[in-house]
Amino acid sequence: MSINKPQIHRVMDLYTYLPRNPQAAQTIEQLHFKIKNNYAFSSGKINSIKKNIQRDLELLNQIVSDGEVECIRGGRFASKYRLSEAACLEHLKPELALVLIMAKNYLKSFLPQSVYEHTEGFFIAAEAQLENSTQLKEWSARMQFVPSGYSGQQLLCNDAIQEPIYQAILGERWISAIYMQKNSKYLKKYILVPHGVIHHENTNYLIATKVDESKRTQLSTFNMKNFKNVSFTEEQVSIDIDNKVGKIIELVENREFECAIYDRCPQNINFIFHRYLLNFLEENPLSIRQEIIILTSDNEIDEYRNHQLIVNNIVITHSLIEWFNKYRYWIDVIQPSNLYDVIDEYYMKNVTNEYN
Numbered sequence: 076m077s078i079n080k081p082q083i084h085r086v087m088d089l090y091t092y093l094p095r096n097p098q099a100a101q102t103i104e105q106l107h108f109k110i111k112n113n114y115a116f117s118s119g120k121i122n123s124i125k126k127n128i129q130r131d132l133e134l135l136n137q138i139v140s141d142g143e144v145e146c147i148r149g150g151r152f153a154s155k156y157r158l159s160e161a162a163c164l165e166h167l168k169p170e171l172a173l174v175l176i177m178a179k180n181y182l183k184s185f186l187p188q189s190v191y192e193h194t195e196g197f198f199i200a201a202e203a204q205l206e207n208s209t210q211l212k213e214w215s216a217r218m219q220f221v222p223s224g225y226s227g228q229q230l231l232c233n234d235a236i237q238e239p240i241y242q243a244i245l246g247e248r249w250i251s252a253i254y255m256q257k258n259s260k261y262l263k264k265y266i267l268v269p270h271g272v273i274h275h276e277n278t279n280y281l282i283a284t285k286v287d288e289s290k291r292t293q294l295s296t297f298n299m300k301n302f303k304n305v306s307f308t309e310e311q312v313s314i315d316i317d318n319k320v321g322k323i324i325e326l327v328e329n330r331e332f333e334c335a336i337y338d339r340c341p342q343n344i345n346f347i348f349h350r351y352l353l354n355f356l357e358e359n360p361l362s363i364r365q366e367i368i369i370l371t372s373d374n375e376i377d378e379y380r381n382h383q384l385i386v387n388n389i390v391i392t393h394s395l396i397e398w399f400n401k402y403r404y405w406i407d408v409i410q411p412s413n414l415y416d417v418i419d420e421y422y423m424k425n426v427t428n429e430y431n
Contacts, residue, residue: 082131082134085110085127085131086131086134086135086138088110089106089110089128089131089132089135090135090139090158090164092106092109092110093106093135093144093156093157093158094157094158095157095158095159095160095162095193095196095197096145096157096158096159096160096196097160097192097195097196098157098192098193098196099155099157100145100147100155100156100157101155101156101157102149102153102154102155102156103125103128103129103132103153103154103156104125104153106128106156107124107125107128110128132144132146132156138164139158139162139163139164140163140164140165140166141161141162141163141166141200141203141204141207142158142159142160142161142162142163142200142203143158143159143162144156144157144158144159144162145157145158145159158196160195160196160199160200160203161199161200161203161204162196162200163200163204166204166208167200167201167204167205169205169208169209171201172201172202172204172205172208173201173205173214173218175197175198175201176198176201176202176205176214176215176218177218177220178198179195179198179201179202179215180215180218180219180220181220182194184220185274185279186237186241187234187237187238187241188234189234189238190237190238190241202214202215235305236299236302236304236305237279237299239305239306239307240269240272240281240299240302240305241272242307243269243307244269244270244271244272248269248307249266249267249268249269249286249307249308249309250266250267250269250305250306250307250308251264251265251266251267251305251306251307251308252264252265252266252267252297252302252304252305252306253302253303253304253305254297254301254302254303255301255303256301257298257301257334262303265285265297266285266286266287266308267281267283267284267285267286267297268283268284268286268292269281269282269283270282270283270284270294270323271323272299273296273327273332275332275333276394278298278299278300279298279299279300280296280297280298280299280332281296281297281299281302282294282295282296282323282326283295283296283297294322294323294326295331296326296331296332298332329390330390330392330394333392333393333394334392334393334421335390335391335392335393336391336396336417336418336421337390337391337411337417339390340390341388341389341390342388342389342390342391342410342411343385343386343387343388343389343410343411344361344384344385344386344387344389344391344410344411344414345383345384345385345386345408345409345410346383346384346406346407346408346409346410347370347380347382347383347384347406347407347409348380348382348383348384348402348405348406348407349380349382349405349406350380350381350382351405352382352402352405352406353367353382356384361384361386361389361395361398362386362389364386364387364388364389365384365385365386366384366385366386367382367383367384368382368383368384368385369381369382370382370383380407391414396418396421399414399415399418400418400422403415
């Protein structure tokens with residue numbers, strides 16, 4: 076038999092489980108199903124439990140500092156309840172409210188609608204509180220996020236692909252996925268254990284463990300735009316999938332989600348560059364391990380190309396390739412000596428694959 080929690084605990088649980096506008100309101104019966112362990116139950120006492128939930132809803136409505144518990148009368152049908160958009164148990168500090176508003180404009184572009192709508196009410200509540208505390212309006216318009224690129228629009232995968240991926244992450248479920256590798260014409264099926272998502276340059280990458288037919292596992296990343304179909308699978312087996320946090324951090328630091336040259340073998344980079352790039356490289360280092368050396372006149376150097384950059388043990392990924400290609404006329408590469416030959420071969424291979 077379940078034991079009644081103190082009323083304040085029950086009210087806090089109600090606050091957690093109540094849908095928030097614009098989500099659909101729920102009846103007391105639906106709420107009871109979610110929080111039935113909070114109320115002692117025995118045969119013949121269901122009406123008493125409903126009355127307790129009703130009283131807890133009324134108390135919650137008195138406690139919320141902003142907004143309210145909305146009651147939607149159903150006429151002949153049962154009334155339904157939900158939190159209003161601005162309902163909250165405590166006032167947010169202006170700094171926290173501002174962060175939530177900034178997060179709203181950013182996340183709206185990258186989350187499937189079914190996930191975003193569960194959080195939208197919190198963003199609206201944050202904006203309402205910020206307007207009250209500052210007496211200034213339209214905070215969402217003041218904090219804008221503009222995607223990179225000429226159009227300023229995102230080209231993300233559709234919600235039919237994203238939704239099961241996010242639900243799998245939240246519910247620790249496995250998925251079966253049909254995936255097309257970059258520059259490939261062929262589809263491949265994967266059994267994946269999703270762990271998280273990387274967002275990089277307008278693209279979401281799924282972090283997941285691949286499970287092959289021999290039950291061997293490998294942590295990897297997948298461009299979510301390249302999934303053609305995703306569905307839940309019960310094809311779970313007894314394998315050892317340890318805590319992946321450390322490996323995930325290592326995977327991100329090594330930028331495994333990007334293509335790379337030299338078979339991803341770390342390289343030592345050494346080049347002389349034009350002073351035009353000095354401020355840029357100081358503010359946007361190629362690596363935290365980079366070293367910039369000022370060359371003296373004794374080195375018989377060009378007076379404009381008078382700085383040298385050295386980075387040891389770095390994987391040259393797509394982002395770095397594009398940087399070298401963009402500034403190739405401003406730098407003289409010393410090491411690796413064949414860097415631009417390899418970069419040109421990389422671009423030619425990609426162009427050829429795209430048109431074949």
